[in-house]
Amino acid sequence: MAEADLRGGLKGVRLSYGGATVEVALFGAHILSWTTPGASGAPVERLWLSSCSPLDGSAPIRGGIPIAWPQFATDGAMPLHGFARERLWAVVDSSDDAAHASASLTLELSDSPHTADGTWRSPAAPPFPWRFRLRLKVTLGATHLQLALEATNLGRAAMGGEESAERMAFTTCLHTYFRSADSTQVRLSGGLQGVQFVDKVDGMKVKRHGVDVASQTPDSLTVEEAAMESNGFVDRIYCHENPSKGIAQVLHVGRGLDPSAPEAESTYDLHQSAGFSNTVVFNPWKEGKRGPAHPDFDDDGYKYMICVEPAVAKPSQAVELKQGESWKGECLISIRN
Numbered sequence: 001m002a003e004a005d006l007r008g009g010l011k012g013v014r015l016s017y018g019g020a021t022v023e024v025a026l027f028g029a030h031i032l033s034w035t036t037p038g039a040s041g042a043p044v045e046r047l048w049l050s051s052c053s054p055l056d057g058s059a060p061i062r063g064g065i066p067i068a069w070p071q072f073a074t075d076g077a078m079p080l081h082g083f084a085r086e087r088l089w090a091v092v093d094s095s096d097d098a099a100h101a102s103a104s105l106t107l108e109l110s111d112s113p114h115t116a117d118g119t120w121r122s123p124a125a126p127p128f129p130w131r132f133r134l135r136l137k138v139t140l141g142a143t144h145l146q147l148a149l150e151a152t153n154l155g156r157a158a159m160g161g162e163e164s165a166e167r168m169a170f171t172t173c174l175h176t177y178f179r180s181a182d183s184t185q186v187r188l189s190g191g192l193q194g195v196q197f198v199d200k201v202d203g204m205k206v207k208r209h210g211v212d213v214a215s216q217t218p219d220s221l222t223v224e225e226a227a228m229e230s231n232g233f234v235d236r237i238y239c240h241e242n243p244s245k246g247i248a249q250v251l252h253v254g255r256g257l258d259p260s261a262p263e264a265e266s267t268y269d270l271h272q273s274a275g276f277s278n279t280v281v282f283n284p285w286k287e288g289k290r291g292p293a294h295p296d297f298d299d300d301g302y303k304y305m306i307c308v309e310p311a312v313a314k315p316s317q318a319v320e321l322k323q324g325e326s327w328k329g330e331c332l333i334s335i336r337n
């Protein structure tokens with residue numbers, strides 16, 4: 001599949017199927033855009049991307065779908081979200097699959113001396129002394145987008161082929177920024193109902209149904225049994241006790257995504273596979289990601305986005321792989337309307 005100049009100075013690949021398109025930058029295997037035809041036939045963008053984000057490979061991209069790996073957020077010694085979103089990936093496969101009415105693209109990131117010794121950042125980040133293979137398979141159908149992330153431990157770096165008994169540990173997420181026309185209309189229901197979560201905006205308290213599990217004090221944010229309303233600063237790590245069948249949710253982003261049909265509602269069915277033990281829900285609202293401290297995030301960006309992120313977020317539940325072992329996490333986003 002031909003590589004193209006995407007927006008800014010970024011190189012990448014445009015994948016199309018059944019009127020839908022997805023743009024994947026080689027920088028970070030970052031999904032910049034996912035569109036489907038609206039009522040008038042014009043493309044409707046499904047992902048939020050900050051208009052202030054540098055798109056030249058000089059810094060991580062805000063919006064779209066960044067991949068956090070081998071560290072989620074700042075829960076570890078590495079800089080925010082690790083290095084995968086700041087490295088150049090290579091396209092290793094692409095195909096059309098008529099039987100499954102989709103087209104797909106696979107990108108790969110391998111270790112380098114810079115990931116091993118931390119010099120992918122300046123000043124240097126902590127070393128990640130592993131040989132690894134990280135693959136992202138992007139599958140696009142007329143009304144769905146599927147992402148499969150696979151990590152393999154190929155051994156300890158600088159061991160000269162000698163087997164290591166140590167385990168490669170990582171946390172990760174597919175940091176999906178959904179676009180909405182009005183964040184106050186966003187509703188998330190289904191698989192997060194009654195699930196315990198860590199509230200990052202309230203001192204990392206562990207809560208369930210919006211109630212502090214330790215003190216039983218009601219949360220300041222309204223959380224209904226069946227639906228979560230995005231109406232304030234939300235940064236939560238939901239911890240699934242038994243994700244063996246995966247987690248299904250319904251994300252309703254309300255009206256107005258399609259300018260040619262402003263009254264039409266937009267709803268997604270989300271499914272994350274058992275590989276992801278957490279779901280992160282994030283909207284920085286007025287309190288976060290604005291102003292001079294966050295120049296790459298639109299000041300009013302919080303009004304138009306919600307992140308629902310399949311993740312392995314908690315360091316205590318990090319994936320640990322022996323040499324030769326692989327881990328896989330998949331998510332499927334299907335457009336209901």
Ligand SMILES: O=P(O)(O)OC[C@H]1O[C@@H](O)[C@H](O)[C@@H](O)[C@@H]1O
Nearest residue numbers: 062063073080175200235280282
């Ligand atoms: O790097 P980005 O896209 O600005 O996202 C950062 C945010 O990512 C979220 O996944 C975390 O839960 C937040 O705590 C963090 O602030």
